[in-house]
Amino acid sequence: MKVNSSAKDQKISKPAGFISIDSAVKQNREQVVENHKTYLNAGLAMMLGLLNFDRQFVRAEGIYVWDSKGDKYLDFLGAYGALNTGHNHPRVLEALDRVKEMPNLLQASLGTVAGALARNLALITPGNLQRSFICNSGAEAVEGALKMARAASGRQKLIYCEGSFHGKTLGALAVTGRGKYQKAFQPLVPGCTSVPYGDLDALEYELKKEETAAFILEPVQGEGGIIIPPPGYLPEVRRLCSKYGTLLIIDEIQTGLGRTGKMFACQHDDVIPDIMCLAKSLGGGIMPAGAYITTDEIWKKAYGGMEKALLHTSTFGGNTWAAAAGIAALEIILEENLPEKARETGEYLLSGLTRLKEKYPLVKDVRGRGLMVGIEFNQPGGLAAKASFGLATKLSEEYLGSLVAGELMNKHRIITAYTLNNPNVIRLEPPLSVSKEQIDIVLQALEDIFATHKGFFSAAKAGAKSIIKSFIKK
Incomplete structure (x- = not known):
């Protein structure tokens, strides 16, 4: 095939108005x-401007x-x-510098740093939680946890709490308890039912039908208005889920990694979930990072063996830089108590x-x-x-x-x-x-x-x- 020489030699140039990184930071x-x-998002820009929240922040360190x-x-x-370790913690930045010459994205391999992060997560999480899937955000962690629950249990129904917030992707939104965020995107993922937060009778009414794959809840409702569950609620939730063969997903995305005074909020009640979701401060305040972690038994039911190994994957999940930031964040949280x-x-x-x-x-x-x-x-x-x-x-x-x-x-x-x-x-x-x-x-x-x-x-x-x-x- 003959190539037109003028087309072949044509150079692609930057369009007028293109902003370089040097120019971007000087805006x-x-x-x-x-x-x-x-x-x-013009509407968001207008909203922030009305309250004078559209300031331009140019430097960050610690709490300032x-x-x-x-x-x-x-x-x-x-x-x-997401800033449990503060803005721009020097040890997280040092961790990124340590891996800057390693391949960051290389799917035809087993990530060196990702494997280490997964091992560390197994060591610090409660009970026999062992196998992690590393992703990029809290919503992704929830999506993965919901998929795992359905695959491992063979059931489809999902129960969530009124007032909850688990993310704004379609699956996570289907188990987020505020209609304002759901209405424009309906129909959502089918088979999702809400119960009042803290209401054990309502929960058992749904669980005893023995058709629920998972009950997902926050140990403290964040976007619901910082709502603490009634005393004894979480242990009884754990008992009911076990009784009726339903997997318990605890969303520690906002509460986890030290935020509530323990490494994980569910530890205030000595409750061990079947699947735990993490994100936000897992990235050390610098990198996007999320994960869900489950037991060896549940993982094998969902994704065990080569035939099912690729059912749930992520291009950027477990990349070297994010995993390095995660390891550094965990070190800081533990060593600084x-x-x-x-x-x-x-x-x-x-x-x-x-x-x-x-x-x-x-x-x-x-x-x-x-x-x-x-x-x-x-x-x-x-x-x-x-x-x-x-x-x-x-x-x-x-x-x-x-x-x-x-x-x-x-x-x-x-x-x-x-x-x-x-x-x-x-x-x-x-x-x-x-x-x-x-x-x-x-x-x-x-x-x-x-x-x-x-x-x-x-x-x-x-x-x-x-x-x-x-x-x-x-």
Whole structure:
């Protein structure tokens, strides 16, 4: 076949406006916002801009981040629990440097570092959990766990809890307990049934039909508003699942690796799951990493032998850099005894928040375990009623937590956010090395907000109107 010489010699050049990495890191805030509004999620960019959350952060270390103006912030959001070891921990960066010349992606081989990470996970997880599948995110870990449960059990039905959050991919979304995130994507994966969190009678009613592959739950509901299960709930769940031949999947994606004061939250109740999901802080705050781990027996039922070895795979799962970050993260958590630090400083934080609750009626509840803490607010009287826009009542239900988070960010330079399934709750999930002195700064900032809440919520009403006007213009 003859090749046209002019086509053969034609060079591919960078298009006008192409941004190099050197230019990318030198962009200003306005350029970053414009890129997001034009090429990414415009609605999200608008939402963050309304609360002045569209700052440009340029440096991070430990619990601190700095914006492009040089202002310093305390990060009490912690990437929703992904920063147990803090921002840019030097030992994680050193681990990446150690493997930088190794092949990162090479499927026709057995990953050297991935095998070591899997061995370490088997050593630190409870009971006889042994075989891991390493992936890239929490949603992937949940997807894999659900697939494994169906393959190993021969059953199809899946049970999950109301108020739960397990991810936004189609399978994980099917077992996520908030209709807002499900409605646009229906029909979801069939055979999924919800029960109230903490309701053993409702759970047994479904389990005794003996058609359920797995019951998936969080040992503390994160996006549900930092909900602690009733005493004795998890052990009884374990007993019921065993009784009716249902696999128990415990989602430790947000609670795991020290966050709640133990290495895994299920260990507070001495409960051993059949399958455990991990992610977030497994990547050391730097690399995307997730995993699910199960027993040798369950693994062999699902994927044992060469015939079934390729039923569930991932191109990037277990890549060298992510596995190296995972090993370093586990070393840091163990050697720095971060679970115990989380227990001690978490008790200190909850104690301080409880004092604020007793003092200020605006605070409806404070709850948590370790450094996974939520503050729930009462609706301020008259805020919605006095607003002159019909949407204000509905909007205030989704707005109050973000108002407090906005005040913490804009006035006190403290980063937090509300929980997705309960927007009247803001979460406090700092790196596990946080000090009591840093916690005191947050407690004082919250007291300043609560002490002046009348003026604050007067401004909030105006803010709600501005948001409604912005939506109307769109």
